Every structure is written in structure tokens, then in C-alpha cells.
């Protein structure tokens with residue numbers, strides 16, 4: 001049995017859900033992949049709880065998400081919160097995303113690489129802000145990085161491009177990559193709500209955050225298509241190279257007009273090759289019923305790859321949720337260490 005020790009940074013909604021999945025899936029992972037995953041440290045805002053023998057995942061998966069629960073755990077198990085963790089094989093990074101500084105994810109990831117650990121990141125900040133540095137440090141330390149959680153999580157995107165389309169040239173990618181905006185647009189389309197009304201509904205249901213700017217202004221979608229383009233289309237762009245327009249200026253009248261025309265507005269993130277260059281833009285676009293992404297409604301997401309040899313290949317689903325994001329990280333871990 002292959003044994004891998006895990007450190008998790010960020011005990012929020014996704015981090016706690018990740019521990020939940022470790023508990024729920026550990027037997028099946030042992031059986032199917034000959035892999036034993038053990039959680040040896042969890043870091044919050046005020047420090048780490050650590051145990052070489054493995055932390056108690058029954059207790060952690062039932063605790064309230066948030067750094068305070070780590071302090072409570074430390075108190076209950078008579079340990080101190082520490083500034084660092086011991087020896088481990090892999091970091092799962094789930095702290096908040098800051099697309100400008102890349103922190104705190106950047107420091108967490110670089111520290112793990114320097115300790116010769118692989119990394120599975122769910123947060124996007126480090127990759128969006130400092131893509132080249134992250135990969136250079138990984139290479140220098142001969143370790144690996146996976147980041148499905150940062151590129152639409154439960155919707156497979158990067159894996160399709162890398163594995164399933166190997167040998168094909170990807171000439172363009174278009175995606176509905178943000179579940180929150182897709183939910184808002186669906187409510188506006190189906191119920192004739194204004195943007196503000198639909199946003200409020202999404203906030204009441206916990207689908208949109210109180211500060212929803214990253215989603216509704218198109219930044220989250222931009223981060224995802226940026227990472228996919230840098231990874232699959234060979235660009236080295238940053239956010240400033242992209243044309244980004246959100247959904248916050250769409251009016252009820254525009255929505256009603258498009259409904260009359262038999263089309264729907266979707267926030268489309270596109271990266272496509274033209275005249276020897278890759279162009280990336282994120283903007284609301286009207287799509288007709290024949291479009292491959294026309295059926296992607298509510299919190300679902302979708303992606304189409306246009307290729308030279310396999311035609312257009314589409315995936316959709318992967319509804320946004322902390323459980324889906326945690327499951328994407330678990331998938332990355334299994335794919336890093338599986339031996340079959």
C-alpha cells in the first residue's frame with residue numbers, strides 16, 4: 001500500500017469538505033488505488049495543528065469551518081498551534097484567492113516545493129499572479145503541481161485538454177466557467193428578474209458571496225480561462241492581457257429581447273487562435289439553441305474544446321459547490337499517486 005502524508009492549508013468551506021471526503025472515501029481509495037491518504041497537518045490563519053500519526057479526521061470533518069476550530073482542536077488535544085509542519089508528501093492549498101498578490105497561497109506553495117512536496121491547489125491566486133515562478137520552483141525541486149480545483153473544479157477542463165485530447169491541436173476553448181454568474185443569468189432569463197434581483201436571490205441561497213465582484217465582473221471566469229490558455233494553448237498571459245466584461249450591466253430589456261429571439265445570454269470565456277496569436281475575452285454573449293453550451297443552466301458550468309482532429313469536444317455539469325471543489329482536489333491527489 002502506497003502511503004501519502006497530506007498537509008492542508010485553509011480550513012474553510014472547501015478545506016473542511018476535503019477532510020470530510022477523506023473520511024468518506026478512504027476505504028474505497030485504498031481498495032481501488034492501493035493508496036492510503038493520511039492528514040498530518042492543517043493550517044489556519046493562526047498556525048498549524050500537526051500529528052505525525054495522523055489528525056483525527058472524524059472530529060475535524062464535523063467541526064465548524066474556520067480557523068477557530070483549529071485552535072479548539074489544539075486546545076482539546078493539548079497541543080500548540082505551530083508556525084510550520086513536519087515531513088509530508090503533498091500540500092493541498094485551500095486558502096482564499098487573492099489574484100493580485102497571490103497570497104497566502106503563493107508562500108504556502110513555494111514553501112511546500114522547497115520541502116520537496118507535491119502540491120494540489122484549489123486556490124487560484126498564486127497561479128494567476130505568479131504562474132511562471134510557481135512552475136520554475138516546482139521544476140527546480142523536481143516536484144509536481146495539480147490544480148483542477150482552480151480551473152472550474154468539479155467540471156473537468158484541464159484533464160480533458162491534457163489527457164483526452166493529447167496529440168490534437170486545441171485551436172479554441174469556450175466555456176461557461178462560473179456557476180454563480182450562470183445561476184444569475186438563468187434566473188434573469190427564466191423569470192424576467194433584473195440583475196440586482198437575481199443577485200440578491202443568489203446571495204440569499206448562499207450561491208453568491210456578499211462581495212460578489214470577482215464573479216459578476218467576470219474576474220473569476222477570466223482567471224480560469226487564463227490558466228487553461230497558459231497550460232493548453234502555450235500562452236504566458238496575465239489578467240491585464242485579457243478583455244474582461246462582467247454580467248452586471250445586462251438589463252432586463254436585453255434579456256427579454258434575447259428570449260424573444262430564442263437565444264440566451266451566457267458569460268462566455270473564450271481563448272482562440274487567430275492570425276498566429278491567442279486571443280482571450282470574457283463577455284456576455286447570446287447563444288442559440290444549437291450551441292453546445294445552450295443547455296448549461298443554473299449553477300452548472302460547461303466547456304467546449306475545438307480541435308483539429310477530434311472536432312468539438314464538450315463537457316458540462318460540475319455544479320459549483322465546496323464539495324465539488326474538494327472532490328476535484330481529491331481527484332488530483334489520486335491521479336498523482338495512483339499506480340494503476
Ligand SMILES: NC(=O)c1ccc[n+]([C@@H]2O[C@H](COP(=O)([O-])OP(=O)(O)OC[C@H]3O[C@@H](n4cnc5c(N)ncnc54)[C@H](OP(=O)(O)O)[C@@H]3O)[C@@H](O)[C@H]2O)c1
Nearest residue numbers: 010011012013014044045066067096097104123321322325
Ligand atoms: N467555495 C467554492 O465552491 C470554491 C470552488 C473552487 C475554488 N474555491 C477556492 O478555494 C479556496 C477556499 O475557498 P472557501 O470557499 O473554502 O473559502 P473560505 O470558506 O473563506 O475559507 C478559507 C479559509 O482559509 C483561512 N485562511 C485565511 N488566511 C489564511 C492563511 N494565511 N493561512 C491559512 N489559512 C488561512 C480562512 O481563515 P478564517 O476562518 O480565519 O477566515 C478560512 O478558514 C479559495 O481560494 C476559493 O477561490 C472555492
